[in-house]
Amino acid sequence: MDQDIFLDPTFGSPLTVFIHEDVPDTFRELLVKHGGQISTAYSGVPYILVDPHKPSGQSLYRQYINKKGKVVLDARWIHECIKEGSLQLFRTNFAGCKVNGTETIAAPSPPPPLEQEPPQQPPPPQQQHYAFYQQWSEQGHYRDDSEWGATGQYDYNGNPWAAPGSAYYNPAYVQSYGPAYMEDDHNNNSTPEPGPSAVSAEPPDKPRGRKRSTYGGNLFTADDVMYLKKYIDYCHEQGMVLSLREICERIAVKHQIRLGGYTMNVDRSVSPNADGDDEDETGGPIHPVAVPAETGGRNRSPTPPRALFRSTTGKGNAFTDADIAFLVRFLEYRKSQGKLDMVTFWKDVAAKAPHHSRASWMKFWRRHKHELEHDETADAPLPDRPDKKRRYSREDDILLAKHFYNKVEGTSDKIFQAFARTHPHHPWKGWQEHHRIHKVKIDNFIQRLANGETLDEEDEM
Numbered sequence: 001m002d003q004d005i006f007l008d009p010t011f012g013s014p015l016t017v018f019i020h021e022d023v024p025d026t027f028r029e030l031l032v033k034h035g036g037q038i039s040t041a042y043s044g045v046p047y048i049l050v051d052p053h054k055p056s057g058q059s060l061y062r063q064y065i066n067k068k069g070k071v072v073l074d075a076r077w078i079h080e081c082i083k084e085g086s087l088q089l090f091r092t093n094f095a096g097c098k099v100n101g102t103e104t105i106a107a108p109s110p111p112p113p114l115e116q117e118p119p120q121q122p123p124p125p126q127q128q129h130y131a132f133y134q135q136w137s138e139q140g141h142y143r144d145d146s147e148w149g150a151t152g153q154y155d156y157n158g159n160p161w162a163a164p165g166s167a168y169y170n171p172a173y174v175q176s177y178g179p180a181y182m183e184d185d186h187n188n189n190s191t192p193e194p195g196p197s198a199v200s201a202e203p204p205d206k207p208r209g210r211k212r213s214t215y216g217g218n219l220f221t222a223d224d225v226m227y228l229k230k231y232i233d234y235c236h237e238q239g240m241v242l243s244l245r246e247i248c249e250r251i252a253v254k255h256q257i258r259l260g261g262y263t264m265n266v267d268r269s270v271s272p273n274a275d276g277d278d279e280d281e282t283g284g285p286i287h288p289v290a291v292p293a294e295t296g297g298r299n300r301s302p303t304p305p306r307a308l309f310r311s312t313t314g315k316g317n318a319f320t321d322a323d324i325a326f327l328v329r330f331l332e333y334r335k336s337q338g339k340l341d342m343v344t345f346w347k348d349v350a351a352k353a354p355h356h357s358r359a360s361w362m363k364f365w366r367r368h369k370h371e372l373e374h375d376e377t378a379d380a381p382l383p384d385r386p387d388k389k390r391r392y393s394r395e396d397d398i399l400l401a402k403h404f405y406n407k408v409e410g411t412s413d414k415i416f417q418a419f420a421r422t423h424p425h426h427p428w429k430g431w432q433e434h435h436r437i438h439k440v441k442i443d444n445f446i447q448r449l450a451n452g453e454t455l456d457e458e459d460e461m
Contacts, residue, residue: 006036018042020050023075049075052103061099072099204230302329304353401445
């Protein structure tokens with residue numbers, strides 16, 4: 001197993017590095033193989049790898065020579081880190097790979113010499129046509145076939161020079177003229193064309209590494225992008241005329257990737273709430289949502305919603321009644337499991353329902369918490385102030401200690417308002433102020449209760 005070397009020393013996440021296009025691809029493969037990530041832009045990364053012996057590398061060095069947080073390194077820094085087994089940073093002077101502008105720029109390689117073609121031989125002299133039209137002084141230009149008749153008189157278009165009778169005929173005339181006339185020169189100079197390759201192209205191999213996303217699913221890595229490019233080239237080589245969507249669907253079916261996890265409803269007229277991820281709400285309470293109780297006594301995590309609605313602003317998705325019901329149910333479920341860690345809770349919400357980001361879920365909760373956490377007891381009227389003021393006694397301290405021993409939750413005002421409804425002989429503001437002044441004494445009573453002691457009202461401290 002390859003050791004993960006290129007990790008952020010602070011957060012432990014993959015180190016993001018920009019590698020210039022002039023650097024060979026082997027450096028990119030080594031970086032990804034040992035835990036790093038490649039950035040497509042150099043503006044947001046701390047390390048920029050270049051070839052310092054090329055003008056492009058020196059240009060980037062001059063651009064970021066005075067910028068804090070930017071280090072321009074020679075690409076061989078990757079080899080040095082792998083060789084040492086750890087990141088070579090400021091303490092080790094970047095293994096001597098920091099570009100300083102004094103590197104010698106290599107001259108551009110001369111173009112390869114043109115191959116000298118052998119001098120073309122002059123074409124052989126072709127046989128001239130006049131050689132076949134020699135004048136014959138003693139014979140006529142006709143054939144003496146037996147079917148014409150030996151005594152027949154042949155009149156060649158009435159020309160007086162044609163000899164009558166059976167004159168001499170040279171058969172070499174037809175034999176020499178025929179092959180020379182039917183000869184095809186371009187067939188002799190043609191070269192055989194290569195036939196189709198017998199080797200069948202194989203589809204590219206699927207990348208094995210996966211990185212989970214905090215918003216659900218997996219992250220797209222450099223290997224995934226390269227695999228998609230290779231698969232597109234493979235489809236073109238096989239002569240398959242497919243759109244990009246069809247190619248992606250073939251990949252999903254081939255690797256058993258579940259499609260249609262969400263169903264998008266683009267009809268905005270039925271969108272119940274237009275609270276998009278990036279939308280600013282202009283006011284007004286949300287619609288009251290009736291959350292039905294789970295039937296059958298099951299205590300399990302609720303199912304996230306699958307129907308999506310576009311926000312009216314065009315940014316992100318709208319918060320629906322199903323989203324609100326899921327959020328309330330999931331919060332109640334996590335509270336029933338024990339102590340609730342809100343940091344982990346919001347991460348889990350975004351992982352189960354990634355159609356809203358974690359920040360968007362938290363923002364919606366902050367805006368509507370007072371409506372979603374509606375407490376009916378908070379609407380009950382507060383008890384009237386007692387007619388006569390009374391002194392706070394030790395009994396009152398014991399009552400407060402027993403009340404806070406149960407670890408009540410809520411704001412300070414809510415806690416003491418509920419306590420005053422049970423013990424109305426003091427106003428809730430008086431209870432709150434008395435607890436603030438005598439907190440040390442009351443905490444001592446709470447500690448004694450935790451130790452199993454019984455607080456007798458007649459016991460003197």
